[in-house]
Amino acid sequence: MVDDISPPAVRSASARIETVLGPQSFADVYRAEMPLLARFVMKHGASPQEAADAAHEAFAQAYEVWDNIRHPSRWLRTVASRVYFRAKLREDLPGELPSSHTEFHLPSNIELSDQEREVYGALAELPPRQRQVMAWYYDWYTVPEIAEVLKITEDAVRQNLCRARAALKARQSQRGGA
Structure with missing residues (x-):
């Protein structure tokens, strides 16, 4: 959870x-x-x-x-x-759409807590841009820094953060989380 x-x-x-x-x-x-x-x-x-x-x-x-x-x-x-x-x-072959749910494997050389596994699984279900923004955000980058690195506006970063958070909260609610 x-x-x-x-x-x-x-x-x-x-x-x-x-x-x-x-x-x-x-x-x-x-x-x-x-x-x-x-x-x-x-x-x-x-x-x-x-x-x-x-x-x-x-x-x-x-x-x-x-x-x-x-x-x-x-x-x-x-x-x-x-x-x-x-x-x-x-890797993507022409004419094939990438899977919306990436198969998720746990690393053998990195130990993850149950919570980390859940977070990685939840992130894998987000659209690519939201996942990208959340990855930078989770690694302590600010909205202006994320915008600069990804070459998008700060408003776009905030919008993607908001949508990603809403999707993650909805996922958590569906799984019975508080």
Whole structure:
């Protein structure tokens, strides 16, 4: 059951790593950010393997330009989500519509609580743009930051957040949640 559809009120130090021209080493950011990045991609509907592949590819690209990255967390999420969506586009055969419900597999190397499994399952049922906005929101990005990264208006971000929250609440109500 999804008990809370908004992120926790307190930001953990490891939830978001922001640096200016790399005061943190690539290795330190990799250790802290890799599991968070994989989960971020899973919030977009990726399987654990797809998420790990996209996260690894994002870090591989980051390594090449590490000294020029101002905001590693944002940069990695942007690249990883693009890698995932490009891979999904290549997978989709012409004439076939993607499934509205992505088959959801639990990762073998990331332990998820029952609540996290429920949240990922609920996110997988949202339309793609709402899922994308919620993924950024759950990773502590503000409406203006999400709008900038996704290249949409702040009003569009707010509208997608509102619709996604309503859909998640409706899903929770259907499942007997409070």
